[in-house]
Amino acid sequence: MEKKKLVACDVDGVFAPILKIQGQPGIDSGYFAQFVAGQLAGGRGPKFLADAEVIYSIGVQVQVAQANGRSVDLTEKQRNVLDEYAEFLPSLQKLVPGIDYPAVFARLWKENKPATLKLLESVGSEYPSMNGADGFIKEFLAQVWLISMTPRPIISAFGKRFGVPAERIMATDVSVVDGNILGLSNGVKSIVQGKRKQELLQKLLGDFPGLPIAIGDSSGDWEMLRFSNDQGGLAIAFLPNQGLLRKVLSLENAVVFCEADFTALSRVVREFDGRTASISPSKNICTVEQCVEKFDELSATISKEREKQEQFYGPLGEQLFEKLTGA
Known part of the structure; x- marks a missing residue:
């Protein structure tokens, strides 16, 4: 008898493409909403996105340097960003590997108070989906759970397009007052990322026992993928960034997708039996x-594919950006 399967999926980078908007690369649906809110508030969005890029670059430098037993030399620009975010990034101040992205995320939402519930829902309703994603979600609708760091209003509206029930959506909760987003509902504890994704999947398996299949594209999905593997399930790295790609090499039950092929993804989910x-x-x-x-060849192939996705879906993102900002 075939085992019942529980499919836990990240959204951005898997079902929703990562875009390049207004010259800013690496935009997911959450940052897209943040970018729009920043533009509506007087153009602040690009600065915060640029800060996030600098923080990411620092994290990479720190990890590489420590792996090779070297010290870290930061540029003046990097140090200025660290000073600005010192309250939220104590680990980086001490140059310890690992970035408190939830704290960065919380800071971004706190600063851009003009973001509204209506805006987030509009982004989720109209943000482009990857070609073929709708077919996959509909085929496994009874088994799919969406687990995302992106604010819940965005993911709920996105999932509703494909019939995903609200109770099977786990995302970052935000505080809404008079229709305005005033930050995270429970501080950084609201963030559905890293260890929190693992905890949610663990709870799901307790409530709905089955064979877990976890799908993600970034290092923030690592704990969820590893837990799925440890439970005898499958870890699927879908066009993974290099951080996740390196980590999945330690898993026994894992596969890596180097193209956004949802026909193949459906087949893998159907065929996997443990x-x-x-x-x-x-x-x-x-x-x-x-x-x-x-590894090097595969990493290069995936990087090119991720860049191709940014370029392919970019025009759709630009059109939505213009619609929401009135540009």
């Missing part, structure tokens, strides 16, 4: 063994 050997080979899917053998 063993990666049950999954039919495909040129778009790599096993952990193949990733180890051709």
